[in-house]
Amino acid sequence: MAGKVVDMDVKTRVTQIIAEQAVLEPSDVTLDSTLEDLGIDSLGLVESIFAIEEAFDISIPFNANEPEASEFDITNVSTIIAGSEKLIAEQS
């Protein structure tokens, strides 16, 4: 695995991860895209969260049984990036 990627812009890396899950080019993933828009299902979501955790060496509080209860907001790409940035700041 890539390990801790401190230099790469969080937005770029998260967008890449989500694009890879959606089998799209990163340029096709916009900040207001929802996972549903991108065709990412529940398995794709947990795989994306895993990939983000691996990329930044963070732990994301997320339970697939109650996604709304999680502090990690998965409404769209921009909320996922914001949530990731917050966790990176808290956990670094």
Added chain:
Amino acid sequence: MKRVVITGAGTINALGVNVEETLEAMREGRCGIGELEFRDVERLAIRIGGQVKGYEPDEHFNRQQLSLYDRFTQFTLLAAREAIGQAGLEFSGELAARAGVVLGNSGGGMTTLDDNYRTVYEAGKNRVHPFVVPKLMNNAAASHVSMEFNLKGPSFTVSTACASSNHAMAQAYQIVHCGASPVMVTGGSESMLCFGGVKAWEGLRVMSKDACRPFSANRNGMVQGEGAGVFVFEELEHAKKRGAIILAEVAGFAMSSDAQDIVMPSKQGAARAIQGVLADAKINAEEVGYINAHGTGTAANDKTESAAVADVFGAHADRLLMSSTKSMHGHLIGATGAVELLACIMAVRDGVVAPTIGYEEPDPECALDVVPNVAREADVDVALSNAFAFGGLNAVLALRRFA
């Protein structure tokens, strides 16, 4: 009761990536056993196996699929594609609703388990990939076959160690035989050729370091293999109506339990299963021309199995042929009965009996005609396939030539 025929076969194993290559290797008595290639193999005492070499998963599956398919599932899907392709069946409507898939395996996603134990124990990581569970569960292969081919009827996985495939195929046979479904996809797969998988077997001290030589006096143990065998079992009239090519008839099966020992085989348990299949399929002992032996190459199995066959068949035991193709493809554990059924199809359909290769010295305790080293032409009406598992769970299938 319905008659059941085989209208499709598929495989991948150390002898070939399809049925044609596998049967050619069996006819030529080729050995698929070689040096194992995987991480940490140098820490093993046993370094040979019937490994599928030169296999590139991404030639067959995309990245998303591979994140969910353990190697045993990949092998299953490749074999299923070949079998269902040969049968020429498309599953939709009523047929899809009734057709199902029953598969055998013993270890499930052993390589997935091995890789992820490394991640958490050896590498000390506290996070694993989210799909570890759906990837390693024993029923993953059956489920993915059901999804790829739209099989919505009775579907499940059977796990009885080395008899898994035979028990699975017996269940599929029964489902078609009793009229519950006109078509069942069945067989089995296994892939435990990884460090942890082989290390566990090493512990039992039953593995050979150099070769699998069933029934030979100088045999010194079993050799593991990997791969899958998948078949389409179809109700005879259903197959005839659509002009399907019939490879052989499944004449019957029997199962028994030794109720005796967790690893040592029992002559009585094996004999009861063989006797049982003759009764179930209404076969006269003299009709049996070939037995694909369990023939693991261990001291205990081969002499026990030979004695069981001698007991059941009496004088006819000296006339029938019995070989162990494990000498070529290794012991595929939960998949072994499925791959070995191919040798039975070859015997009844093509009149060619696969040999027991690596045979060097006669053993008076295994004094049957084991077709040493070279395949033989023979007119075989009925072939039996033996599987006697650890735990004393036995399952024997009978195939009859379809004329």
